[in-house]
Amino acid sequence: MPVLLLVVFINFVGIGALIPVLPYTVIETLGLSATVMTLLLASFAFAMFLSNPLLGRLSDYIGRRPVLIVSLGVNVLAHIWFAFSSDIVQMFAARILAGLAAGNTGVIQAMIADRVAAKDRARYMGLFGAAIGTGFVAGPALGGLFSGLGDGPLHQAPFLLAAGFGIIALVLSMRLSESAAKAPAEKAPASAI
Secondary structure, three states: OHHHHHHHHHHHHHHHOHHHHHHHHHHHHOOOOHHHHHHHHHHHHHHHHHHHHHHHHHHHHHOHHHHHHHHHHHHHHHHHHHHOOOOHHHHHHHHHHHHHHHHHHHHHHHHHHHHOOHHHHHHHHHHHHHHHHHHHHHHHHHHHHHOOOOOOOOOHHHHHHHHHHHHHHHHHHHOOOOOOOOOOOOOOOOOOO
16 A cells, blocks of 8 residues: 555656746746646646546556556656657647556556455545645645756756656556456346336
């Protein structure tokens, strides 16, 4: 459970790290509008919204662990891509890719449900929510703290840091055993009334 909760925390650190550097990156450095900045931020969330049920369903068929590992690997690559992006098209592509990968939160919820007894499930889902909240708080703090370090663009260091956290999560997730993936429920026969 600590590994799964750490993975959730790391996912949301990566989401939040963009928030403090976004206005400077998009508006001041690239000279684009606040609308473009908002769309860049929203593109991640929309991609995550779309991929969450798809990754969850995929994990029902091929297993939770492989889906989690691949999504974490994609997340790391997306953070590195964003860190070295200097035009808005690449930034959008990198954030959408990261959002698709961050849809693994549904897979993690399923892994928790698979591994925990029914009486403890509410407690662990509460810890899951706390990991999300903590990541949202730590992400902007780390993004602001590390912004501007090095010779690259303002957003580079925060996203390299997020990629580093992602690598840690990836290595930890490889140590997890496969949880029992639940097959889709079969339709119950309709009873005649």
